[in-house]
Amino acid sequence: MNIMRITTVRWFLAACLSMLAGCASLDGRGLVAGKSTGAEVQAAMGAPADRITRPDGDEVLYFPKDRVCYAVTIGRDSVMKGIEQRLNRANFAKVVAGKSTGAQVRELLGPPARILPLRFKGADVWEYPWYDVDDKRILIVEIAANGSVLKAIEEHDQDSDKPSLD
Secondary structure (H helix, E strand, O other), X not given: OOHHHHHHHHHHHHHHHHHHHHOOOOOOOOOOOOOOEHHHHHHHHOOOOEEEEOOOOOEEEEEEEOOEEEEEEEOOOOEEEEEEEOOXXXXXXXXXXXXXXXXXXXXXXXXXXXXXXXXXXXXXXXXXXXXXXXXXXXXXXXXEOOOEEEEEEEEEOHHHOOOOOO
């Protein structure tokens, strides 16, 4: 191999590695609970779509994309406590009509993918699309004007189906 070709290959590999290093990792791969800082979380995952400060001073950063939403808890000492994917059946079971509030839903699941106002009813519908293995699902939460959960329905996301040619 001649020197020109070796230099070109090295330059190309270096460019590829620098591009990969600059890409945000949505799932927080490489971050370590108890060690990684809030700044390292944002460097790895990008800017959060939402953040909530808990009464104990911990901050939860939300990173939704497509049909997942990762929540990263940062302690008052600016060190990451943990990371978890919030859109799952176990969390959906915690959303209870007449008991849960919109604030609790938002803290549990993160920001909704879409909010649809129901003006005739004085309420909003929050949509949380998610995956159950390879099935595209959606959680639909109806929030009253006073902030209480009126309804929570989890079902197949028919809007994600390809149109039929029949």
